[in-house]
Structure formats: C-alpha cells, structure tokens
Amino acid sequence: MTAESVLKEKVSLGDRVNPIVVKELRQAVQSRFVIAALLTLLLVQLVAIGIYILASGPSLFGFDAGRQSFLMLFGILQVVAIIFVPLYTGARLAAERSDINVDLLFITTIKPRSVIAGKMFAAITLTALIYSACMPFMAFTYFLRGIDLPSIFMSLGIGFVVVVACAQGAVFVALIPVNRAFKIIFALISLAVFGLIYFWTMFGVSVVVSRGLGRDFWQALTTMYVVICFMVGLFFVMSVALIMPAASNRALPVRLFITSAWLLTGVAAVIGGSIEKDHWPVMVWLLMFEIVFALAIFAAVSERDQPGRRVLRSVPRSLLGRARAFFFFSGAAGGLAWASVMVVLTLGAVDACVDLFPTHRNANDLINSEKWMGGMCLYFFCYATTGALLRRHLFSRVGTELTWLIGAILLAVGSLAPFLIGYIMFFNDQWWSDDLGAWWVGNPFAWSNKAHRVLYASVGGVWAMLVAVMNLPWFIDRCEGFKAQRVAASDAIESVPRAVASGSPSATD
Amino acid sequence: MKVQIVNLKKHFGATRAVDDVSFSFSSGQVVGFVGPNGAGKTTTMRILATLDEPTAGDALIDGVSVVEEPERARHLVGYVPDSLPTHRDMSVHEYLDFFARAYSLKGLHRAKVIESVEEFTGLTGLRDKMLVALSKGMKQRVSLARALLHDPAVLVMDEPAAGLDPRARIELRELLRVLSSQGKAILISSHILTELAEICHAAVIIERGSVLMAGAIGDLLENGASRRTVLIRVRDGMERLHRELLETPRIEKVNVVGEEIAAEINGDEEDCCDLLTGLVGRGYRVVEFKLQRANLEEIFMNVTKGAVQ
Numbered sequence: 001m002t003a004e005s006v007l008k009e010k011v012s013l014g015d016r017v018n019p020i021v022v023k024e025l026r027q028a029v030q031s032r033f034v035i036a037a038l039l040t041l042l043l044v045q046l047v048a049i050g051i052y053i054l055a056s057g058p059s060l061f062g063f064d065a066g067r068q069s070f071l072m073l074f075g076i077l078q079v080v081a082i083i084f085v086p087l088y089t090g091a092r093l094a095a096e097r098s099d100i101n102v103d104l105l106f107i108t109t110i111k112p113r114s115v116i117a118g119k120m121f122a123a124i125t126l127t128a129l130i131y132s133a134c135m136p137f138m139a140f141t142y143f144l145r146g147i148d149l150p151s152i153f154m155s156l157g158i159g160f161v162v163v164v165a166c167a168q169g170a171v172f173v174a175l176i177p178v179n180r181a182f183k184i185i186f187a188l189i190s191l192a193v194f195g196l197i198y199f200w201t202m203f204g205v206s207v208v209v210s211r212g213l214g215r216d217f218w219q220a221l222t223t224m225y226v227v228i229c230f231m232v233g234l235f236f237v238m239s240v241a242l243i244m245p246a247a248s249n250r251a252l253p254v255r256l257f258i259t260s261a262w263l264l265t266g267v268a269a270v271i272g273g274s275i276e277k278d279h280w281p282v283m284v285w286l287l288m289f290e291i292v293f294a295l296a297i298f299a300a301v302s303e304r305d306q307p308g309r310r311v312l313r314s315v316p317r318s319l320l321g322r323a324r325a326f327f328f329f330s331g332a333a334g335g336l337a338w339a340s341v342m343v344v345l346t347l348g349a350v351d352a353c354v355d356l357f358p359t360h361r362n363a364n365d366l367i368n369s370e371k372w373m374g375g376m377c378l379y380f381f382c383y384a385t386t387g388a389l390l391r392r393h394l395f396s397r398v399g400t401e402l403t404w405l406i407g408a409i410l411l412a413v414g415s416l417a418p419f420l421i422g423y424i425m426f427f428n429d430q431w432w433s434d435d436l437g438a439w440w441v442g443n444p445f446a447w448s449n450k451a452h453r454v455l456y457a458s459v460g461g462v463w464a465m466l467v468a469v470m471n472l473p474w475f476i477d478r479c480e481g482f483k484a485q486r487v488a489a490s491d492a493i494e495s496v497p498r499a500v501a502s503g504s505p506s507a508t509d
Numbered sequence: 510m511k512v513q514i515v516n517l518k519k520h521f522g523a524t525r526a527v528d529d530v531s532f533s534f535s536s537g538q539v540v541g542f543v544g545p546n547g548a549g550k551t552t553t554m555r556i557l558a559t560l561d562e563p564t565a566g567d568a569l570i571d572g573v574s575v576v577e578e579p580e581r582a583r584h585l586v587g588y589v590p591d592s593l594p595t596h597r598d599m600s601v602h603e604y605l606d607f608f609a610r611a612y613s614l615k616g617l618h619r620a621k622v623i624e625s626v627e628e629f630t631g632l633t634g635l636r637d638k639m640l641v642a643l644s645k646g647m648k649q650r651v652s653l654a655r656a657l658l659h660d661p662a663v664l665v666m667d668e669p670a671a672g673l674d675p676r677a678r679i680e681l682r683e684l685l686r687v688l689s690s691q692g693k694a695i696l697i698s699s700h701i702l703t704e705l706a707e708i709c710h711a712a713v714i715i716e717r718g719s720v721l722m723a724g725a726i727g728d729l730l731e732n733g734a735s736r737r738t739v740l741i742r743v744r745d746g747m748e749r750l751h752r753e754l755l756e757t758p759r760i761e762k763v764n765v766v767g768e769e770i771a772a773e774i775n776g777d778e779e780d781c782c783d784l785l786t787g788l789v790g791r792g793y794r795v796v797e798f799k800l801q802r803a804n805l806e807e808i809f810m811n812v813t814k815g816a817v818q
Contacts, residue, residue: 027597310577
C-alpha cells in the first residue's frame, strides 16, 4: 500500500463521517463544561464508593454489598446522564434554532436527516463516553458479592438506551417551533418526564439485579425495547420534518414511518399474543398507537391548510395514486383523514383479534382498553376539529400552526368545566361516588369509568357528527383542490421586477 | 444569472417589515441595499438567504425559488449576516472545515478550497486561532470566508463594514471588487453610503418595508437630487454676480466659497444651461461653470423620512 493510497483512504473515511458529529465532538472535547461535568461525575462516584466501603463495616463482606453498591453507583450515573446528555444536546440545538436566531448550519446544503442523525450520534458518543468512564466503578461492584456480570451489563445497557431515547426526545422538543417562553415550559415538562423515566429505570434495574434475568424479564425487556425503538424513530422522523423546508412534503416521512411501524408491530403483537396465548402484546400495541393517533389528530389540524405548489407538483395524476397521496402528503385535511382512518383501523384490528382468539387470556381487558382508547380518540377528534372550525371562523388571524392550542384549551375547559359546575351546584357527601362520574362527560381520559360510557359515547358521537358535518364543506374543498400541478416557481411569477441596473456591470464605471 | 425579488412581503403581527418589495439584479453587479434602521433590509436579506420565509411573494435565484426550493437555492447563495460567528471551542480552520463539510466538499478538494478561501480573505495566519479570540474585523473575514466556501453565484452581505476600522474597510472593498469581477452578484447593505457609492453599480433605497428608489448609481445621482449646485468663477464682477444670482428665479441659495460662487438651483440640467447662457449674455467672462453632483448620502436624506415601524 503506497503512502498516497493510505492518505486517500483516510480522507475518504473522514468524508463519510457526518460533519455535525465532527463539529459536536470537537467542541465537546474542547469544552471545559463537558470536561468538568465528566470529572465531577467520576469524583462523585469515587467518593460514593469510598464512603460506602468505609461505612459498611462487616456487612461489606455480606451477600448484598455488590448489589447495593451497584444500585447506588448506577443511580448516580443515571441521574447525571439522563439530565446532562439530553439537556446538553437539546439546549445547544435550541440555541442554534431559536425563534430569533437560526444557525447558519441550517442554510448549508446538508440534509435535515443528516443534521438530526449527527446530533444524535454525537449524543450517543457522549453517553458512551460517560458510561465507559464509570465502567471501572461498576465492574468493581462485582468483586463485592451479590451481583453477576450479565446483570451489570444488562443494567448498563438498559440505562444507556434510556438516556439515548431521552436525548432524542430532547432534540425533538428543542426543535418545536415556539417562542422562548413555550420552549422553557416544554423543557420543564420534559425534565419532569425524564424524572419519571429515571424512577422507572431504577425500578427496572433493581428488579434485574435482585431477581435475575427470568422469562418475565425478557418479555418486559422486549416490550420496552419495542416501545423505545418506536419512540426514538418517531421523534427522529418528527425532528427531521421540523427542520425540513415548510414548502416540502414534511408529513410524508412521518406518516409513512408511523404506518409502517403500526403494521410491523401489529403483526408482531398478534404473533407474540398467539405464542403466549395472551392478548397483552396486542393491548400494548393498541394503547401505544391510539395515543399516537389521538395526538396526530391535533397535529394534523395544525398543518398547512392548503398544500403548497411544491407538494402539489408531486401529486400523482392517477385517481388511485392521488387518493393515496391525499392521506400521506402534507395538508390538514389529508392528515385528519389519515389519523381518523388509522384510529378506526386499529380498533377494527383489535376487534378482529378478539374474535379470532376468544380464548386468549386478558380478552376482557383488551375489549375494555379498546373502548377506553376509542372513546379518548373520539373526544380528541371532537376537540381538534372544533378548534379548527373556531380558528377558521372566529380566530382567522391566528395562524393555522396554532390550531392545536385552541383545541388544547377547549380540551382543558371541556374536561373540567362540567365537573366543576356539578361540584359547585350539587356537592354533597356522595359526590365522589361512581354514580356522579357522569359529570366527567367531556373528559377524554374518563372513559375508564365503565358506568357512564353510554353517556360519554352518546355525547361524543353526536358532537363528532355535528362537527364533522360542519367541517364537511372545507374538507370537500380541500379534496377537490388536491390535484397535480406542473407549474414551476419561475413560471408562476406574473410580473417581472425591474432591474436596478441595466446593461453591463460597468454601467457606472 | 439573475436574482429577482418579487412582491416580497414579511409581516410580524401588525408590523409590515417588508411590504411588496420588488427588484432584480444580475451577475457581476454589486447592489447597495440602503435604508434606515428597521427599514426591512435584514429581513429581505434573510429571506433571500433562506433563513426566513416570506408571508407572501418570492425571490428567485436563476429561476430557483427560495420559498419552494430552498435546498437548491442554498447552493447558489452565500450569506454574510450582521452577527459574527460566536461558536465556542472552535478554531478558524475547524469552523471553515465544518461548513465546507456541510456544503458536501470532500477530501483533498475540501482542503484546497479552504486553503484558497483562507488565502483570499487573509486568514492563513489565523487558521489555528480560536474564533472567540478574534477581533471584529477578523470575525467579519471569517464570515465572508464561510460564505465563499461553496463558490456561490450570489453573495448577500448584511452590514459587512459595520464596526470595521478604515484599513479593514478598504480591504473589504477590494475583496468585493475582485468578487464582482469574478461574476458574482452581490447584494450589500451598509450605512456607510459614501463607500457604497464607490463600489456599487446600483442601489435600492428602502424605508418602512417599501422600496423608495432603485436604479443604477449614475441614474440615482443624476435624477435623485431635487436641487443642483453649480460652482461658478468669473474673471471680474464677483460681487455683482452674487447680487444678481440672489435675484435670479429658481436659485435658492448662493454662497461665496473662496474665489467661487456656489449656487443652488431648484431645477434640472435645462435650468443650468439657461443660467450659463444668461451669464454669458450679460457679459460675464466665465472661467469655470461646474455642475456639482449629489452624492448618495444626499439622495438618501432626500428620499427617506427616517421613519421606523
């Protein structure tokens, strides 16, 4: 191998690395903040294990010392990683893409997918750096008895995946196009969610180290990984969509991803349920996707009302192709149709599953969850489409992108107002009994109350019909307008602006 | 290659930052974009650089819409913002290398491009310095170097001369001359109007989001000023001339400047011709009769009201 070929190979390898990764890692290794955070973590781990050893006395030689010290060190590592990595990644990205300043990186020719992938790879590398730095302390706990190496590595693996998932969530939150005040609110909500995830992780890891890796563990782990992979993938495609140009077909990759994941995990859940003779995998699938589709209804009504020229240029000419594109291409009407159809298909699939496998365990729970989720989606549809209706007719100065906010305000009011009115008017000793659960009508999350589902469904059904009929002219108009256009931007310009200087550039010389 | 800004509008709530702005320019032209603070210059430039989206209208670069196909437009535009690079923990070379990678420049070609851009902007000796340690003028050079990495056909420069010392300003002017001679279309905003007049082929004057005046610098200077100043020197009778000029219609102001008389005429070139004919007819032996051209600063002051939104 000649020196020239070695150099060429080195250069081509360097070119394949995502530029964002190169930049982020260069900055991270030169950053005093990152170095100080890492050294502090190591110092805290060292001090913690030191104090534990000194304070344990004779119990250090018992059968529980390794497990206890591992959980203590893992708790410290995880709390730092779950806060530091997402916060570092998210805050930097939010600063680069705030409402008043957009980093010049975003006007280079780099693809949005590469930007998000680069940010994520840098976050993963940073997480790996933190975990590997703490690895000697974790391995040391093996020598104190009570824990085995597979449990240690499995726990670290779980923690690592959770931190990466939180980092992807932080990337998404950082990119939500809202002002600084809303961003801070979203960041605080995210931190609260990360706190909850931290406690779930600690609970899961304590189960791993105390009970070992049994059949239940692998079932739970598989479910957890499927959910995390889906969430990471979903946040990834949504983050990419958020930094794609507004005129592009932003919704297409998101809807394709969700639909593919829905299909794949649905098939896997049915197969898993058949093997286990249990409906719980289908139940997890139902809960996961109905929540996603309920939120998708809110997202859909906040999309561009009319697809732009660029989207319409890629609409197929055939009727079938056009119909398919309507569901998957950017646009509020198409998004609403897609989310609603997916809700119905999911409920239909669950019904079919119960009919096909009536003897599987947890059938009643599945039917109950189906009703609950179906009701929740029905109310979400009502609130979102009522919000869209109000925005078009009463708040036409509010941008389409804020329709979700009107819907969310309606949801908050509709969920609480009947209950508060009832409370003020009819409060008595029996107030908290199930009989008075009827006052929760309008609350999408109250469908777990089986006694009043007929009332909830009646109100929701009539409301949905009314609001659907009122939205129908708008919907038909958008369907009719969804046609292929072949006009280039330059052709669409009617008046050519006057040149500020005619002739050669030397006109003023 | 043509840049067309077509009925561009950008509203922030009730504020119309850019209100129906249209103009165009071509390769090799340097166009000055002039206006008071808050006139809509930066907003227009950010839209052209694909950083912002307009409320309505479009900007086309070689027929490519910055609204519909910003990805394609980004290959064609280099943007120098009014804010300077503030990336921490990065050297000049690392900064340029990152952006070169982001513009998909690969391997040895990337290294050569960075080297030539560093040389062109005079950054070769500073390549290993940290960005935060640079002076304002040097940061401005880094910003220009970054904008040139992908060899764009159009350069959009927002206040590149702000805060620069005289030497740095002269050097920037020279760089712009070279870039213009290379065929780049350059849109540049600045408050230093005398300098703009020297380097620009054309100018667009904007206020409250609307274009007040646009055209070649020569045309603007020719037509932009409502009053013309004529310097007159005669062989004898300066005092008499001074008195007579004060009584002449359309002459609004007369000043004696050394051996010359400066007369401000409210009229066009035709009125200047009439004045000279009249002087000769009345027997004055005219040694010098010079029409003093208005400068961009005067035109700017004439057409703008200094109003902000």
